[in-house]
Amino acid sequence: MSDGSFDIIEVVIIGGGAAGLSAGRITAAAGLTTAVIERDSCAGGILNQCIHNGFGLRYFREELTGPEYAEKAAERATEAGCRIFTDTTVLELSVSEPGNGKYKLKKILCCSPEYGVMEFFAKSVILAMGSRERSRGNLAISGHRPAGVFTAGAVQRLMNINGYVPGKEAVIIGSGDVGLIMARRLSWAGVKVKGVVEIMPYPAGLPRNIAQCLEDFDIPLHLSCRTMRINGRHRVESVDIAPLENGRPVLNRAFSLSCDTVLMSVGLIPENELSKKAGVALNPVTGGPVVDSRLMTGIDGIFACGNVLHIHDLADYVSAEAETAGKHVIEYLGGKVKRGEIKTLPGAAVRYVIPGGADPASDNTFYMRSAGVMERARINIHQDGRLIYSRPLKYVKPAEMLKIELPQAVLKESHGSGVLEFSLLAG
């Protein structure tokens, strides 16, 4: 490959984070030539800057930090025969004509300091590019544009990879997990965290992170509060915060927190620039590709998994989904043809369901998110207006992804071919 020859690779995986490495291990272990393309100087993606523990309990069955998870995943992928190209940026993904037998080849144009511009041709591609952070531009916060406003992930990288401390006093906007983890990291580095501001009435992050990252350090969590303004001309000086009532800021109860640093932890966006350019159709709700029961996008032979598909709560879930994608790629390249796909659709109180299809000939796993908070809820699946599956759920909230395992027998017994509608019912 390095000499510019046009070997055809069976699986090219774009992105060498939790998703790419886990998928690559599976396809390589099945004997498929597999290349993972990673733009950073080492594999692992964002796990490398997540130096805290709490990873791997499900996937590796031991508690790990992010870098350990990354290194182990990379080792296992490499041992399986997967080749990882680091420092290599994919510039363009396209479907190249003519095809090679039954597979239309995918062309992956990339560049690296070592090899210059190069092209890979692949029978199949797995999109595993992950996500990026929402930033100040995605929120409407007025004020000047002083130094000291960061995304939480940017501070995480500055502190954990580059060794910088960003300021002395910080306010965190948004209560996503990265922001909470950074509240503890900043505190342990001697930075005073003055508060976390969350617009919703409940925190976005995991309960355990509220406990170990905020309560341990007596950091106030301001729920149902909106950041109105970031003050300071050259450097951040303070932020103005107003509590919300019926969705409106109550200005006479507004208050200020002085700080020199603002972190924003306000959600992640699947990174799909390459997919879009390749013509992959996206779901406007998830921001990720529309996929069928095989996690295949609208383009034959292009699959997607991990945060590029939809945002996950845990790296372990990403790895599990990526392994599933890997298995579907193996079946696809083995010549298995899809039969009788049943479409899926989000119904009442459900924001989205992934994948967009179910395979009636096998067990199916669905990932979904609720539209709101519900206690003692029930997940129902209807087909052609008939209830075919129902299960109680203790507690449902948008921040926690729901996983539904639908046994094959359910679809077999229903005999239907109509759309599966997923809905959540309170009480």
Add this chain to the structure above:
Amino acid sequence: MINEQRICIGCPAGCRLRISGEKNNLEISGNRCAKGAEYACNEINDPRRTVTAAALPDQPDRPCCPVKSDRPVPVAIIGRLLAGIYSTPVKLPVKRGEYLIRNFAGTDINVIFTRTVN
């Protein structure tokens, strides 16, 4: 008489623990596994946390070397341990699992590297 609530940090489930009774005879509910009960007891008698940090390497152009305590650390000495980590020089290369600090202040707590940095 103890009557407290905690969120278990043992795994992402985040069980809401209710702790009551006396220090040496605690009643715990809300946990979905044995780890939760153990965590609740420790929270009352000897709260501990796993400590993670990034140590600066001797070569400024290389990435930081992330480290963790190989067991949970009593909350009262976390500050001292962090100061110890921040002031211990790191000589590259380091391998994942190697020690930055052994037997910190006679506590049996070790600090190990969590990433290989060449």
